[in-house]
Amino acid sequence: MAEQNATSPNTAARIAVRKTYKLYIGGAFPRSESGRSYEVTAADGSFLANAALASRKDARDAVVAARGAFAKWSAATAYNRGQVLYRVAEVLEGRRAQFVDEVGAAEGLDARAAGLVVDAAIDRWVWYAGWSDKIAQVLGGTNPVAGPYFDFSIPEPSGVVAVVAPQHSSLLGLVSVVAPAVVGGCTVVVLASEERPLPAVTLSEVLATSDVPGGVVNVLTGRTAEVAPWLAAHMDVNALDLAGAAPADVQALEVAAADNLKRVRRPDPVEDWAAEPGLDRLRAFLETKTVWHPVGI
């Protein structure tokens, strides 16, 4: 971490410039409209930073931004989305050292272990980026209906996805829930790990400096129990990933989500973020559209 530099003899005179950790909404970095923040500590209990404590209003603003970005992002060609998302991986790689520091501090890992986690997160992003122009070829297809019709089914994005990010895996887990939603064309409001939010803020800086349009991914930091219910109940949110929701809260969030029949991805009993994820999360936020057309002279 930057603080460590201050203790080395050569740079003892220099005081590090610290970063303000803010929200990421619509491509901008606002503080919480509530003016609140909360203390984020490392795994060892030492102070790391004050993070913005997002409010109900921040969550609603984020949904507005995600909805605003949906039309263009979902209409982009799969090739274009793939290019843009692969670019994110390139920029992630360039920030590797910073992520290793932040993930190490947040998750209490030494540099080597944190490095492996960051590598896996970058590779996970690349894996999902590559799916953009292949999802339809694997999940879609023609249907041999018994009549003179050409009939085919294609996947289409559900819309705005609210994501409760995993609480423990601050970067690999986060990437593993954000990437599958955006690669399919959805836009996302993600509520970062409550205790370990800093890698998420840095990820938002990566997104802001890649070619991802503002609003495609919006990042909130704060209290999961405070903000998640508003997202779950929001009538302009189409889907909900409960990966990081507390087991005791899942049922209430699902009940809230039922008001507009959000597609809900329940948390797995045991999430192994290091394992290859499969298509489950990709599929979770895709609709199937079937088109019929007559065949004849």
Added chain:
Amino acid sequence: MVKFEYAPAPESTAVVDIAPSYGLFVDGAFVDPADGEPFKTVNPATEEVLCEVVAGGPADVDRAVQAARRAQDGVWSRLPGRERGKYLFRIARIMQERARELAVLETLDNGKPIRESRDVDVPLAAAHFFYHAGWADKLSYAGFGPDPKPYGVAGQVIPWNFPLLMLAWKVAPALACGNTVVLKPAETTPLTALLFAEICQQADLPPGVVNIVTGAGETGRALVEHDGVDKVAFTGSTEVGKAIARSVAGTRKRATLELGGKAANVVFEDAPIDQAVEGIVNGIFFNQGHVCCAGSRLLLQESVADEVLDSLKRRLGMLRVGDPLDKNTDVGAINSAAQLARIRELSDIGEAEGAQRWSPACELPDRGYWFPPTLFTGVSQAHRIAREEVFGPVLSVLTFRTPAEAVEKANNTPYGLSAGVWTEKGSRILWMADKLKAGVVWANTFNRFDPTSPFGGYKESGWGREGGRHGLEAYLHG
């Protein structure tokens, strides 16, 4: 009507740096030939010599195949798909970064308009690597079993009409699936393949994964017939394709072949005529007609034949034929003297057999290999220009009355690569698509290519498909 004059808009060649001579690219380095002989490659638009390259001999081919085998056994087959994919992503990115250089070099060596190499060949080639990079770690989802395996060493022989793009169609899927390759570019267009070798070096691709042996037919034959090759991939003439099919018969080798075509472009009376005329022009005059899937047989419904022909002739009068490096050029140079001779011969036969020849008034440059856009009317199905692949800017026009007759005529060919249908009626498009024996059917468009879209032919147009999920099958077994 105001006539607009075009100012010259030449693309600068300063971006390319062509060495006086090139060796072969084997095991990660440019090497002198063991038994190959030098030959010259020329700019077909000026007949100027661009540089000297090597016609690889049997010992050169053998060395390249051995390098590919070592790389396959020692490195490439041991890398997880996700790491192979990263190399392909790198290559895609470097191709994008060096796009202008590749485009200018392609146009110099091939004669195609810079507008096409810049806007079609190079971006599509990069996209092909990008697409397949993403497959490298997803092969278990491609439908070929839970853990599909590469064949091993692929011997690949490509044509001169889309040198870099055909390289991408061959190399990208082969590498993504875990094969290593020895590629032989066409005799007349080796330069972008040699620049690609440099791109592999910049990407730090492990030595031997890609090997490039330049040369002509004999070099290609040595490669295809080499015992160390597990998989043969060829794009080119049906005649050579058949020879390859015979040569792999009885061996363990797998082969995919992308061969000739004589595509019908069928225009119904309810077609959007202006759009169809653009599509007809694109179908046969794109890339000087050096396109295996070119729409070289135009089938017009009788009721609109005169209208379409008038409009087509007017449009052909607007085509700009000339300097391929000029950004306003529509039709560039014929790739070689030999190809020009073939186009002239078949066109003369067309006239001799009784078809009526027409070309717009256009001035052709004094030097270089040129042939004006040409169409033949009064063509019958028995005429050689209606049956044989001209592989040049020559369109044969036939007519039909009913959809059934259109299908009959369209399918009356030993080829089956592609076809076009022009009608505003969706159900008729699908009915035609159902009846046409062709691997690709374009409706109200023509000559569209995309890395996600499988390409390849029925019948004597070849074996297998390239591109898309289906194309992976050429380089995998379950």
